[in-house]
Amino acid sequence: MISIIRANKLPTAALLYIILLIITGLAAPWISPYDPFHTNHQQKLLPPSIAHPFGTDYLGRDLLSRVIHGTSESVFPVFIVLSVVMLIGLLVGTWSAFLGNKLDMLMMSLTDIFTALPSMLLTIVVVGFLGFGMENVYFAVILSWWAKYVRIIRGLIHDVKKEPYITASRVSGAFGLRIITRHMIPNIMPQIGTMLILDVSKVILTLSGLSFLGIGAQPPSPEWGVMLLDGKNYLQVAPWMGFFPGFMIFLTAASFQIIGERLRRER
Amino acid sequence: MTTLLEVKNLNIRNKEGQSLVHNSSFSLETGKTYALIGESGSGKTLTSKAILDMLPAHLQMSGDIVLQGEHLQQLSRKRWRSIRGGQIGAIFQHPEQALHPSIPIGRQFVDLMRSHLPVSRYEAEKQAKKMLSQVLLKDTSHVMSSYAHELSGGMNQRVMIAMALLLKPKILIADEPTSALDVKTQAEIIFLLKELILDTDMSMLFITHDLLISGYLADTIGVMREGKIIEQGSKENILSAPEHEYTQELCRHCSQRFLGKGEIPYA
Amino acid sequence: MLEIQRLYKEIHGRPILQDIHFGIEDGESLAIVGESGSGKSTLAQLIMALKQPTSGHIFFDGRPLPSKGILSYREWYRDIQIVFQNTGSTLNPAMSLFQCLEEPLINFTRYNRAERKHKVLEYWGKVGLNENLLRNRPGKLSGGQYQRACLAKALLTRPKLLICDEMVSNLDVLLQQQMIELLISIQKEQGLALLFITHDLTLLPGLCSNIMVLKEGKQVELFSTSALYDEAERDPYTVTLLNSSKMFETAWNQWT
Numbered sequence: 001m002i003s004i005i006r007a008n009k010l011p012t013a014a015l016l017y018i019i020l021l022i023i024t025g026l027a028a029p030w031i032s033p034y035d036p037f038h039t040n041h042q043q044k045l046l047p048p049s050i051a052h053p054f055g056t057d058y059l060g061r062d063l064l065s066r067v068i069h070g071t072s073e074s075v076f077p078v079f080i081v082l083s084v085v086m087l088i089g090l091l092v093g094t095w096s097a098f099l100g101n102k103l104d105m106l107m108m109s110l111t112d113i114f115t116a117l118p119s120m121l122l123t124i125v126v127v128g129f130l131g132f133g134m135e136n137v138y139f140a141v142i143l144s145w146w147a148k149y150v151r152i153i154r155g156l157i158h159d160v161k162k163e164p165y166i167t168a169s170r171v172s173g174a175f176g177l178r179i180i181t182r183h184m185i186p187n188i189m190p191q192i193g194t195m196l197i198l199d200v201s202k203v204i205l206t207l208s209g210l211s212f213l214g215i216g217a218q219p220p221s222p223e224w225g226v227m228l229l230d231g232k233n234y235l236q237v238a239p240w241m242g243f244f245p246g247f248m249i250f251l252t253a254a255s256f257q258i259i260g261e262r263l264r265r266e267r
Numbered sequence: 268m269t270t271l272l273e274v275k276n277l278n279i280r281n282k283e284g285q286s287l288v289h290n291s292s293f294s295l296e297t298g299k300t301y302a303l304i305g306e307s308g309s310g311k312t313l314t315s316k317a318i319l320d321m322l323p324a325h326l327q328m329s330g331d332i333v334l335q336g337e338h339l340q341q342l343s344r345k346r347w348r349s350i351r352g353g354q355i356g357a358i359f360q361h362p363e364q365a366l367h368p369s370i371p372i373g374r375q376f377v378d379l380m381r382s383h384l385p386v387s388r389y390e391a392e393k394q395a396k397k398m399l400s401q402v403l404l405k406d407t408s409h410v411m412s413s414y415a416h417e418l419s420g421g422m423n424q425r426v427m428i429a430m431a432l433l434l435k436p437k438i439l440i441a442d443e444p445t446s447a448l449d450v451k452t453q454a455e456i457i458f459l460l461k462e463l464i465l466d467t468d469m470s471m472l473f474i475t476h477d478l479l480i481s482g483y484l485a486d487t488i489g490v491m492r493e494g495k496i497i498e499q500g501s502k503e504n505i506l507s508a509p510e511h512e513y514t515q516e517l518c519r520h521c522s523q524r525f526l527g528k529g530e531i532p533y534a
Numbered sequence: 535m536l537e538i539q540r541l542y543k544e545i546h547g548r549p550i551l552q553d554i555h556f557g558i559e560d561g562e563s564l565a566i567v568g569e570s571g572s573g574k575s576t577l578a579q580l581i582m583a584l585k586q587p588t589s590g591h592i593f594f595d596g597r598p599l600p601s602k603g604i605l606s607y608r609e610w611y612r613d614i615q616i617v618f619q620n621t622g623s624t625l626n627p628a629m630s631l632f633q634c635l636e637e638p639l640i641n642f643t644r645y646n647r648a649e650r651k652h653k654v655l656e657y658w659g660k661v662g663l664n665e666n667l668l669r670n671r672p673g674k675l676s677g678g679q680y681q682r683a684c685l686a687k688a689l690l691t692r693p694k695l696l697i698c699d700e701m702v703s704n705l706d707v708l709l710q711q712q713m714i715e716l717l718i719s720i721q722k723e724q725g726l727a728l729l730f731i732t733h734d735l736t737l738l739p740g741l742c743s744n745i746m747v748l749k750e751g752k753q754v755e756l757f758s759t760s761a762l763y764d765e766a767e768r769d770p771y772t773v774t775l776l777n778s779s780k781m782f783e784t785a786w787n788q789w790t
Contacts, residue, residue: 163623164618164621164623164624165623165624165625165626165627167584167618167624168618168624168625168684169626169637170584170607170611171582171584171611171615171616172611172637172638172641172687173607173608173611173612173637173638173640173641173642174637174641175604175607175608176604178641182626182629182637183626183628186626186628186629187626187627187628189628306706306708306709307676307677307706308676419570419571420570446704447704448570449569449570449733449734450733450734450735450736450775450778450779451569451733451774451775451778452569452570453778454777454778454779454781454782457781457782458781476706476707477707478707479707479779479782479783479786480782482782482785482786482789483781483782483785483786502789503789506786506789507789516708517707517708520707520708520711521707521786522786523711
């Protein structure tokens, strides 16, 4: 155990950080020192100090409390978005590869169209139609990501299908759904898991990027992208306002990337 | 009788310090064939890879390999490479994996020849055809323009042999060249190797799990088990009076295969 | 029991098997011998209903080869099982060996957990493997152990016919011999019929009572093993196959 950690210092640190982040996000109401929405005009734009470790913003709100509360709005939705995307990918991709008939071809043409569309453009168009707000952004991101997962999972299942142990499992009396759930999916799970973790950082960047553009979460939400947008206007007077949320986005995205790369090397 | 290749106290260990080949010593004489026999996992293939400098990076080797008075381990990588190509030829169990999949056979011959010798393309092609007809391939120009996957296993192995002999090596290392072939093709390839050895003054290190083939092909036999050479000597001595229990068992097994000729145990 | 009539198979317009016809009786053992490319593996796949023949019929106990419907396939596989050539990938690498072996019992029988465990252990011991190995993944096994595990898996549901497709071809010589001996003892004990597919004629005496030689998809001859070395009666092709090992034999007899 210790030798594993010693050989993987950086991935271990990244993993620790992510565990800590998730705990912080879940326990936000109890551990944040101040109310993240409470404004105090006497204390606006204070630099980091012992009372306010991350400083305060232009309305006098405590930045540390806002960053802590922001975790549940910046990071947790990513897991939900990716779960939905993976579920769609598994259902459609497996079904498409397993049957492998004309529907498969139709499905692939459809995913071709979606992968060809620039995802940012698609998202902005969808939000433009449905209006601002986080729910619409999640929907738009799912819409621009599902095709990639369907294609990759279809490809993986297609390869696994040719393995001798799938033929052998038929002879052992496994058919249809049983082959898929017991013999195919467990064998492609390692690849999908690695891909998911690598994509977490991309989705974090997309979501906070959209908030930064002003089409995702709306103020006064403590979402990190929104906070970054606030900080942009005070970059000269109060650089800490942009630095801390931006740094959190960077750290989180980098941590998931490091773990994903490590897992990829494993295989 | 001169000693061409000498392996002294060869040790191969993996990262955990486990010994995979333990204090192996043997020597190969000019124009003779040395057969190294053992079951899979006995370290016979690792020994051949050590001579070819093809050991996987995570393995450490120590000991001395001397080729015509030159200590291979003290040479630079570059010099070793030129020796390996020019003086040691090698053939393996799966020729399909050793041949380039997307370059025609003929061009692979020409490229190999021209990378070692200053010959014209025409000259190289002529040589390649000559080698191919020497390994009893009939339609040489057809073979030259084919890709590896278009030829059968036996044909590919012949192509590999021709390629290994192209630069007129002094030593041919054959690592289980017939284990993946059926008995009829196996007999043809073994017969071919025997003829080639008799025709030239080449030496051969033949690695196999089949004592029967070594009995036909070898002058000297070494029996390897669990990383150690447990017994070695002239073919006559090993076959007529095996000392080690394991060798005795192998001999008994081979004799059993010819039980019969009228007295079939199955009634 | 198994009845094959005028079987033809073409793949991409190329004939692979032509006019194959033979039968296997209860408890009989038949060997199919041929070079690589002779169509012997295709024949095994056809009998296992993994491919459908171009024309011709396969019957088992009067039932025709299944072509659709899970139930008819299940019925077929309950009676006929197969051990494939050792490629190290015929057992699901994501499952433990116990799960791999349990699979046919779950699909074919109504045994409960304890009964299944008992059965798996019984057959695991019968093929001579150590109980501790069951917890491992298939990747941990050596070539010989792997084939034993596959054999145990095939025998678990007590099939009437066992097909061995080049079962020992990738194994070391001594392991081959052990494997053949194991097959002989299991065949005697369970009285199952055997279809042994191989390229090596020397493996057969003692194991199979009849031999069928296959060349380029055509049936060359079918004869009793006791007449194997009767060169006058054998087809020239069979003699060529036999002679493949003769040159080794001559050298061998010279030195021992």
